[in-house]
Amino acid sequence: MNIILLGPPGAGKGTQSAGLVERHGMKQLSTGDMLRAAVRDKTPVGLEAKAVMDRGELVSDEIVSKLIDDNLAAMSADTGAIFDGYPRTAAQGEQLDVILAKHGRSLDNVIELEVNIDALVERITGRFSCANCGAIYNMNTKPPADMKTPTSPDGSVPCTNCGFTKFKQRPDDNEETVRTRMDEYRAKTAPILPGYEMRGIVTRVDGMSGIDEVAAAIDAILT
Numbered sequence: 001m002n003i004i005l006l007g008p009p010g011a012g013k014g015t016q017s018a019g020l021v022e023r024h025g026m027k028q029l030s031t032g033d034m035l036r037a038a039v040r041d042k043t044p045v046g047l048e049a050k051a052v053m054d055r056g057e058l059v060s061d062e063i064v065s066k067l068i069d070d071n072l073a074a075m076s077a078d079t080g081a082i083f084d085g086y087p088r089t090a091a092q093g094e095q096l097d098v099i100l101a102k103h104g105r106s107l108d109n110v111i112e113l114e115v116n117i118d119a120l121v122e123r124i125t126g127r128f129s130c131a132n133c134g135a136i137y138n139m140n141t142k143p144p145a146d147m148k149t150p151t152s153p154d155g156s157v158p159c160t161n162c163g164f165t166k167f168k169q170r171p172d173d174n175e176e177t178v179r180t181r182m183d184e185y186r187a188k189t190a191p192i193l194p195g196y197e198m199r200g201i202v203t204r205v206d207g208m209s210g211i212d213e214v215a216a217a218i219d220a221i222l223t
């Protein structure tokens with residue numbers, strides 16, 4: 001099973017991918033996570049991508065498609081892939097078809113998380129993650145279990161998943177960059193949907209409902 005989770009920044013692609021990995025043993029292929037790791041490790045790709053990511057613009061198609069190709073090459077053929085944040089342009093969509101064919105795979109589903117873009121800015125600026133295990137939280141909608149008041153975590157609240165008490169926020173999760181990322185989504189990513197629709201593989205899910213409801217809707221599509 002090879003699926004694309006499509007939706008603007010903050011639609012819940014990362015959260016839902018993590019659930020799919022846990023429930024179905026699939027592998028999440030997030031180009032955003034791969035690029036952040038490259039920036040952290042100061043690799044040539046990371047050094048080239050950092051400024052572009054900080055502005056909220058898109059990294060080159062060649063760089064992200066190579067990351068996907070390399071990751072698929074390292075995966076066993078019977079592990080399902082969740083494409084999270086890729087493809088983001090028409091060119092990447094075409095490259096994905098070529099890469100999948102090369103690895104003997106094909107696309108089964110494109111799941112679009114439908115969201116109210118205005119509500120997303122608040123969602124994104126409220127999100128943070130565990131600095132150890134990467135579990136994703138939100139100050140308003142999904143704080144760690146022991147966080148009684150929805151404020152910024154003060155370092156003494158443990159991560160529900162691993163107990164670590166340090167959290168981090170993505171540098172590009174600020175209001176100005178989020179607006180640029182939304183514009184990029186509208187201009188370059190949303191236009192790739194009609195092509196998938198013509199192939200009859202798009203299913204829409206209400207991404208504004210709760211995390212568990214969205215997960216159940218996705219599972220219903222995959223079974």
Ligand code: AMP
Nearest residue numbers: 031032053056057058059064085086088
């Ligand atoms: P994400 O974690 O998916 O929100 O991605 C964070 C940032 O990484 C984006 O704002 C882009 O700068 C870059 N990025 C991630 N995936 C892609 C992609 N498929 N194409 C181009 N840039 C990407």
